[in-house]
Amino acid sequence: MASITLNNLVKQYGDGFPAVNDVSIDIADGEFIILVGPSGCGKSTLLRMIVGLEDITSGDLLIDGKRVNEKAPRDRNLAMVFQNYALYPHLTVFENIAFPLRLAKGRHSEAEVQRLVTEAAKTLELTDHLQRKPGNLSGGQRQRVAMGRAIVRQADAFLFDEPLSNLDAKLRGQMRSEISQMQRRLGVTSVYVTHDQTEAMTLGDRVAVLKKGELQQIASPRELYEQPVNLFVAGFIGSPSMNFLPATLEGNKLKTPVGDIEVSEEKVRVAEGKRVVLVGIRPEYFEDASMVDESKRQQGSTFTAELTHTEWLGNEQYGYIKFDPDPEVRDLLDNLAREMDADELRPQIVVTLDAASRIRGGRPAELWLDTRKIHLFDPGTGENLTRDAAAGAALTEEANAARAEEIADAREREEATKLRAS
Template sequence: MSTITLKNIVKKYGDGFPAVNGVSIDIADGEFIILVGPSGCGKSTLLRMVVGLEDITSGDLLIDGERVNEVAPRDRNLAMVFQNYALYPHLTVYENIAFPMRLGKNKLSEDEIDDKVRLASAMLDLDEHLERKPGNLSGGQRQRVAMGRAIVRDADAFLFDEPLSNLDAKLRGQMRTQIAQLQRRLGITSIYVTHDQTEAMTLGDRVAVLKKGELQQIASPRELYEQPTNLFVAGFIGAPSMNFLPARVEGGRMQTPLGALEVPQRLLDAAEGKDVVLLGMRPEHFEDAKLVDEAIKPHGTTFSARVSHSEWLGNEQYGYIEYESDAKVKDLLDELARDLDGDEMEPQIVASFDAASRIRGGDDAELWVDGRRMHVFDVETGENLTRDAEAGARLTEEANEERAREIQRAREKD
């Protein structure tokens, strides 16, 4: 196990385009770091630089404090699990897992190899498949074989490059659980690249959000969700993503296309002196007004709106509310949509309701929105003007403590 440090890492190609631009991350021993962002943000390039498959244009990469920029991939002692599994089709599962040990500098005896293969096989529930060929396995089984091959290497760190993207939704869920449990059990430093929101939020101790090669924020999933540093992080993290409404301070309230909203004084102070701001609110900040507890109603605003259509999912439902676009923020929101791999951002709110709500598409509904959990964003810079850095840091510190407890429990169980 190892610490990995990236100091101002830059990757430029022949045309001078910076695919990765000045990224600095300190990864603790045993930590699970997720690299996430839209297509072309540089996350896979960054991972390939760590493993040595891409040259580093400038900056320093350190493993356990030793600079390894020029060290060959085979000498970095890192195990990589690829998106396409990279298995040898003519070898059995047993031989695929054993293969790295037969190539290693420190030759192992056949008994030692057998012990390691069977230990990894037992961890990954592959015992009954050891004599099969990869072509006869399911996608999830092949991915487990690739992970077994990484385990037996006794590597200092695991690197995952979108390992679950070829699997269907059910298998992805199963494999997420296995990867999380395995990483905790081994306590091995891991870097994981994905574009999948669920993987990022459920697997990572910390998540690094990248945009156009630059690091936007690195924090625990909860800090990213509750205390995003800017408009991009707020829009990228969460599914459905955060809603953004143009707003102005008038008469001690926020005037928005949904009407005048009651918000805490700190939000009014953050927006003071600005012609227009963006008010950020997540779908779960809304509710059918009929279902809101009277004790919390004063902390928000009840308003009337037509729900254009709704989606009932069993445990919850979503309602969509269209509103008049504001020319002063349209360009900013369209730019955000492009950054998030979209074309433009529709002027609509996505609101989450309790499954018991009877609101349906086409209804004129009475809705409630919680003012306590909103954010105010600057329309010029995209900065979150209401971010509480101290509260965010506490959330990440709590996540670090939880990680330490989970690793300790996993080791005691073994």
């Protein structure tokens, strides 16, 4: 296993376009890092730079403290799992998994090849399929074969390039779970590229959010969600997306298109002197006011708004409130949508309601908002004015400690299983 260090990596093409621009990340031994962002943000290019399939224009790439910029891919001892599986259709599952071992001619005896492939197949529940051809397997099974090939190499790190994008939703969920468990069990350093934020939030110890080749924030999924550093990260992470409302400060209230929001002195201080701020509100910060007890009401603000419609999902509901922003704010939302690879950010608020709520579209509704959790953003710079960096760092430290504990537990279980087998 190995640590991977990216020091000010730059990838510039012949036309001068920086696909990756001054990215620095320290990846600890055994850590699972996710690279996420919209199309064209540089995440796949960065992965290919790590494995050696793209040249590094400037900066240093270190594996276990050793600079490897000029090393060929085969000399970096990294295993790559591709989106299209890259399996050989004429070979059996056994031979596909064994392929990298056969490639290292003379390095592995036939008995060792047999042992390594059998162990990998057992780990991935492929034992019954070893004599089958890839064409006769499901998408999920083919992906497992590709992962098996990575495991037998006994590589220092696994690199995944959108490995689940060809699978249907149900299989993606199943494979997410399997990859997560396998990574914990093996304790192998892993870098995983995806545009799917569900994968990013559920798989990664830390998630690196990229935009136009630049690293925006790297942190635990929870820190990204609760303490985003800027408008882009706040809008990109979370589904449904964070709501953004233009607001002006009057006294201790933020005047918004859907009503006045009373805020704390701390939030008043950061908004003072600014002509307009953007209020960032996650859908779950809202509740049907009729279902909020009196003691909790004091911790937020209540306002009346008319929902255009609601969507009942069984365990919860989504409600929608339209508002009419001024041209400046509309342009800001349009620019943010383009950055996030979205068609548009509609001038509407999405609210999450309890499944039992009787609020319906077309009628005024009383809503409660937990104002303790809202964020205020500078519309010019995109900076999160209310970010608590210390609280965010504590969330990531907590996640790091949990990761170390899980890896230790997984290795202990693995050793116990081997002892029982012997």
